[in-house]
Amino acid sequence: MERACDDARHSGVVIVSSLASDAHTWNLVYLQLLLEEHGFQVVNLGACVPDELLVAECLDRAPAMVVISSVNGHGYQDGLRVVGQLRRRPALARTRMVIGGKLGISGARDGLRADQLLDAGFDAVFPDGPDAVPEFERYLSHVFERVAS
Numbered sequence: 394m395e396r397a398c399d400d401a402r403h404s405g406v407v408i409v410s411s412l413a414s415d416a417h418t419w420n421l422v423y424l425q426l427l428l429e430e431h432g433f434q435v436v437n438l439g440a441c442v443p444d445e446l447l448v449a450e451c452l453d454r455a456p457a458m459v460v461i462s463s464v465n466g467h468g469y470q471d472g473l474r475v476v477g478q479l480r481r482r483p484a485l486a487r488t489r490m491v492i493g494g495k496l497g498i499s500g501a502r503d504g505l506r507a508d509q510l511l512d513a514g515f516d517a518v519f520p521d522g523p524d525a526v527p528e529f530e531r532y533l534s535h536v537f538e539r540v541a542s
């Protein structure tokens with residue numbers, strides 16, 4: 394699920410991060426490797442990232458994209474809260490931000506809540522499922538020029 398936004402023809406740094414409540418790490422390692430395969434330079438902030446740290450790192454690094462992953466079931470609440478904090482900063486108002494993973498605890502029905510995350514400021518939402526990663530890869534090739542040969 395994707396919100397319309399301007400084309401971003403640059404690569405640069407991508408921040409991969411979990412959210413404050415989430416201790417899972419292999420999802421982040423997976424995303425880091427996937428993004429590196431696509432030619433991005435990744436800064437992986439790891440698990441249980443406090444909102445303030447995520448905001449500070451984004452302001453400091455001015456990433457081309459922020460990729461948030463959560464699988465513990467609190468992703469909708471945590472994501473809604475944190476994207477508001479990120480978008481409130483003028484420097485991050487137009488930064489590309491996506492979120493994905495096991496965002497809730499209701500399985501397929503959680504997909505219905507993706508609209509709330511888009512309304513709150515994410516550019517795209519990738520709820521868990523067999524299509525999530527292929528859709529994310531299509532999204533990457535759609536909005537960024539491939540930087541790896």
Ligand code: B12
Nearest residue numbers: 415416417418419420462464465466493494495498519529
């Ligand atoms: C290992 C594990 C743990 C370990 C984590 C250790 C570590 N260092 O990571 C420990 C024991 C700490 C743990 C704790 C908990 N866990 Co746990 N855990 C797992 C487990 C078994 C495997 C997760 C894993 O590593 N997968 C491998 C990675 C590579 O895959 P992934 O996480 O699924 O990510 C994939 C997709 O989700 C997707 N994806 C993820 N993010 C993004 C982002 C984008 C943008 C895109 C495109 C795709 C994407 O791509 C990834 C690759 O396919 C899963 C069950 C399972 N089999 O998945 C439960 C699971 C994630 N845990 C769960 C739960 C509930 C918990 C606890 C709350 C349990 C408890 N009561 O304490 C705590 C939460 C702790 C916390 N504060 O977060 C639930 C979440 C339920 C939900 N969301 O519906 C699961 C699904 C188990 C279950 N079936 O109930 N857990």
